[in-house]
Amino acid sequence: MKWRYWHYRFSIQTKILALVLSVGFVSIVLMAAFTSHYYTVSAKKDFYLLAEDSTARINHQLDRYFNQMAQSTYASIAGPLPTNPLLGVNPESGLLQNWLKAGDRFSRSEESLVEGILTRYIALNDSNILGIVLRSLDDRLAYSQDSNLPRDHSAPWISGPLSDRLQVVPYYFDRESTTATTYPFITLVIPVYDPNTVKIVGNLNIALSISEISSILGQARLGKTGYFFIVDDVGRMLYHPDVQLIGESLENTVLREIRLSGEDDDVKLEGKPILASSNHSDVTGWDIVAYVPMNEMATGLQVARNSTLMIMTGMIVVSLLVIPRIVGLVVRPILRLRNLMKRVENGELSVHAEAFPGKDEIQQLSSSFNRMTAKLKELIHNVRDLEMKEAHLQLRQRDALIQALQNQINPHLLYNTLEIIKSIAYLEKVPMIENMATNLASVYRYTSKMPGSEVPLRDELRNLRHYLEIVDIRFAPKFQSTVTVDEAFMDCRIIKLSIQPIAENCVKYAVEPKNGNAVIRIRAFEEQGDLVIEIADNGNGFPEDVLKRIHDRCRAVEEPSGRFAAEESIGIINVHARMVLNYGAPYGVSIRSSPGRGSVVALRFPKRTSETS
Template sequence: MKRLRLPIPFSIKTNMILAFLGVSLISILILNLFTIHYFSEAVKKDFFTISGEAQSRLNYHLDDYFKQIASSTSTLLKSDLNQSWLSGKRVHTSDDIDNIQMELKRYVAFNFPEIIGMFLVNREQRIISMTGNINTDSLSYRNEPWYDLPPNDSLVILPTHRTAYPYPQQNGTPVLSLLIPIYSTDDLNVTGKLVIDITFSKIHDILGKSALGKTGFFFILADDRIVYHPNQDWLGMGVGRTDLASLSFDREEQSSIQYWNGDKMLVSVKRSTITDWNIVSIVPFDEMSSGLKAARGSTFFAFMIVSVAIIAVVPLVSNIFVKPIIRLKQVMQSVARGDFSVRAVDDAGQMEFQQLGHSFNRMVEQINELLETVYELRIQEMHVRLRQKEALIQALQNQINPHLLYNSLDIIKSIAYLENVPRVEKMAKNLADVYRYTAKYAESEVTIGDELTHLSKYLEIIRVRFPHYFESHIYVNEKFHDCLIEKLTLQPLVENAVKYGIEPKGGHGAIMVSAFQDDAVLVIEIADNGPGISEERMRELNERLAFITNHVKDKQLPQESLGIASVQARLVLKYGEDYGVALHSFPGRGTVVSIRIPYRSPKIG
């Protein structure tokens, strides 16, 4: 796999400056990343420690506050009048109810003014409120979350909800409900519960005294409900209905870095062991990481100093290394233009640039020697190839030019004339002309007209052999007669047509020769109506022709007599691989042999 190489359009000096700056920048960036990472982790740990201590204090104060309220009701709940009403053993007058209400109001007035609702509830769900007598209409409080809860044997604190009292002046107030169990002084069984609804004035004072940074704050969650938040409008609402929905509170007893309203925040969650609520502390990360800003500033300042030093010093230092390279570059450009006489300054020494110049000089000398050697070898190779090609063409020519004793044929012709045997006389004359044609021309190319004349004499000989049923026709336009063609191209192919197309049918058949022009190519077709060639034989012949086309210049071909292979070899050698012989057979109907040669005449070359 090849490496991807990016182009570098700058000089070595510029690249060295950029490289030093790049390495410095990357080093400082890596250092900065490590600093930020470890500093952030340290900030998270410190924040978790600080917030954990603050949350523990808040948790303690809230638990103590709720326990104080519960314990302060002990005397109130043990009074005879309250115990009697809760037990339901006798009927109480309106004065008794007024006295109970007065005790409830007095308790609030002297202890916890943040209480806005106080309800005495017995097991029959009868209720006495400190604001009025509603024994006969207890269902008025059915929308309160504590209404359907049975008395418990321990303190229960309900998370923030908004009041739904039957008197509108106190409706919709966010409160916490404390459900305090009431025990019978007779048998110590739970006889009812005291419900206390308190506002957040005291809780706000407790949480407001604790701060994290300049803008950090605490809030309390009960599962997905907001128990307390500095934003009073969110009290009692689900987290999903507020801006807090983007925060995650699943990581209890640890701190995390989260983004809230576009700011990076530190968030810590701690669960209360008394209420089972989560006390959440949140503070902007920047307020807890002032040291990180200083570290970033120092890193940037160090980078600027290093950059200025690199820009000032590197050019001076790089000149020591760049000048030899520039000189070597100029020499290399001269060599690239073909001047192999130039040489690099060959100073003695062990520095890499000096060794590079020495190696370059040796390389140029070797290249110069190799070029001279290659030039000589190329000339020799061209001579050898020409001689080989001429020898190969001559060898192929000799295969189809046996120089038979056509003089003897002339004697036979004379005897036939004297003996008055005209058919023998004509056949001997044609045969003598055929062999004389093969030896007459020294040139390898002749005109198509000469080839057709020679072919006509050969066909007359075949017609003597098959006098009754054999036919031959030559349809070649006279405008093609001056075109050049390799000598003895047509007759061997027609001879094949006679052998494989006419002879198997006992001479019953015909051979037709035609020609047409295809752009700069002349196509000559030799068609017979013989039995055709089988698919397997056609495949073998085509493979043989393809092999000759691809290897005729590489090695001597086997002797092929006057066959198609010999003609193909001579045409490819003479005209190139785009020319030669092609076969098309139609089993049962005949065969067509196509010859493709360049369309040219002696006049146009």
């Protein structure tokens, strides 16, 4: 059995059950796929909206914090303020400005006053300040008192250039150090301008602990395990809940797949989908990144999956319990029809299927089955009749063959006699008799040969011309004959000895009564895809009773049990019978006759050029 017919191995009940389960399963899978897709898209959209808002708020809060911290220093770094003479001169007024301009000429006590100003600022403003460093144009440094700030070239106020704008510079800890600065801090670089010339005279560097950042970011949560982290302008981790990642380049961490392009992103971390969104600060140059596992944002997705699984399980159980019963109701009539067909197969044609009117296909099939059995009975009777008719036809063909064989017995005596006559005519110099004997021998030789029932039209016309030459010798010079046939028809197959007997009939009933003063014309043409050959004469025509008798005999020949016998018009009946036996009733001989004007005998053949066409 071919692979494409494999489903025929199973019963209809099994196939319907499998089809219903398959359709249900595919439907649920598609529903689950679409639900999962749209839940995921919705969860992503919700996350990105929330994350963008949260990161933007955090950035705004940090920017405001740094701007407020910078503004709180303006009073300290301003120039000398107007004083009340009654209160006396304040020795610290404008001291920071003076140190920045000419601090190299300050005494140690004056430098202590500068350091004290910086220390008091720390005590009065923010506990998150680790220390303050004042830097002049000539890179002189003044530190606040009691600070453990680094004083090597790694410090931003030593390694970096002076800045003419507010900057936030991170400083990353050394994990091998045991000092207070082993923890990272950020430096707020505030430019200091001369109030008189409005030119920069130095920078005030405030070292801030990241505890304020930690408190801001630590309070913001996304899901159960989601969080925020900060990446500085060179791609290093400035803040992360995991302190081991602080100071590391983002590219060297497990979070390296996250892009900081400002676009929403979804990546895989250890095979799990992660949602990430970042927001860039123009003040600090940092990126605030929101990070959360996908499953924490799409909690409804798991609920949908569990619901789909429950629906699928319930559908399978219900299908296994209910569908077999429903399918049984549908299949039972089909099984009854199958059993009835087996009885018909065994020859019992009297069976009858119960059928009810309606649009039910099974009932319609039962009605068709009943019509089929009735038609089978009719066909069996018709086949029997056809077999009898076929046997009759074969007997007729056998009779015709026997008759043809009998006509072929011992033709050599006739041939030899004609050759002797031809030789004597030649010796006696009688060319007319010589030609007549030659043509007569050719006609009989053609007649006795039996290569098949059909011959090319060319051969049939050649034999006809031999016969017409004999007639012409007999009735010369009064008799005339013409053969007009296109070369295109010469290879068409026709029944052997179909034209000459008709022409001989014309000679007998048209030429002889007029003592040879007559004309026979033969022409061929195509009509409705058939080849038609007409033999016309200008004799006296057929009497009406003879013409009627010929038509009756032709119709009788067309009947399955028709027979024909020798009579005056044996040529026409014989030709018609052989044509009907070979081609069927639409083909054969037809006659048109006008009393006193002549007759036209038409032979209609199927137009073909080979026996297998």
